[in-house]
Amino acid sequence: MAARATSKPKRRSASTKRNSARQRTLTPTRVIELLDGEYGTLPWRPAGDPIAELVLTLLSQNTSDSNSGRAFIRLLSEFPDYESLLDADVKRIEKAIQPGGLAPTKAPRMQEMLREVWNRRGSFDLTFLKDMPLDEARAWLRSLPGVGPKTAACVLLFALGMPALPVDTHVHRVAKRLGLVPEKSTPEQAFELLEPMLEPKQVYPFHIQLIKHGRRTCSARKPKCGECPLASECPSAEIGQS
Numbered sequence: 001m002a003a004r005a006t007s008k009p010k011r012r013s014a015s016t017k018r019n020s021a022r023q024r025t026l027t028p029t030r031v032i033e034l035l036d037g038e039y040g041t042l043p044w045r046p047a048g049d050p051i052a053e054l055v056l057t058l059l060s061q062n063t064s065d066s067n068s069g070r071a072f073i074r075l076l077s078e079f080p081d082y083e084s085l086l087d088a089d090v091k092r093i094e095k096a097i098q099p100g101g102l103a104p105t106k107a108p109r110m111q112e113m114l115r116e117v118w119n120r121r122g123s124f125d126l127t128f129l130k131d132m133p134l135d136e137a138r139a140w141l142r143s144l145p146g147v148g149p150k151t152a153a154c155v156l157l158f159a160l161g162m163p164a165l166p167v168d169t170h171v172h173r174v175a176k177r178l179g180l181v182p183e184k185s186t187p188e189q190a191f192e193l194l195e196p197m198l199e200p201k202q203v204y205p206f207h208i209q210l211i212k213h214g215r216r217t218c219s220a221r222k223p224k225c226g227e228c229p230l231a232s233e234c235p236s237a238e239i240g241q242s
């Protein structure tokens, strides 16, 4: 007969029990519901030219929205159209996009990306992507030089109305704290895990609400857990209480 284990089961602390209960209950659907209650719902209205979204997202890498917006406006005022960027002196492009930071890196990258689009399509009209299955459209964009998963997802979601999830620093941080993805996941791993959890119609609100929440409440340095509408179900709710 097998000997019965005689050691007592370890007692779990109250906070461990609380955290387990929170981890079991929180789902993306619940997160959207609670954050919609806090920040209001926003209709998903895809707008804009996909090539403009592509250029703007490239400019937004490692800088704020206001800086990348200024760089984009200067680029448009300096060059009459995207075609004129193909053979432009890269130093001129660099100067135009200076407010967006990292101009010496972004200018040649942007020019290379635009040249590749032109070589493949003979135009800058990317609306054909809307007629492709999501994964094929994503793969087409990602095969362009300098286009990573977040940039491709921004073009698909915001300009083309396709349910691709951009995982930026806020989405990634909040998803980790909520226990939706592992603490050690990379943004790319987080995207692989999160997107399949969402219904297509949930992708936009999930992205927007997590960004809002990351900026206003669940900030990197000082999360305001005491004011957070997710606190009673968040497994990390203690971090902002100290």
Ligand code: SF4
Residues within 6 Å of the ligand: 174, 177, 178, 217, 218, 219, 223, 224, 225, 228, 229, 230, 231, 234, 235, 236, 237, 238, 239, 240
């Ligand atoms: S309870 Fe704290 S850690 Fe959890 S989502 Fe809210 S602010 Fe972030």
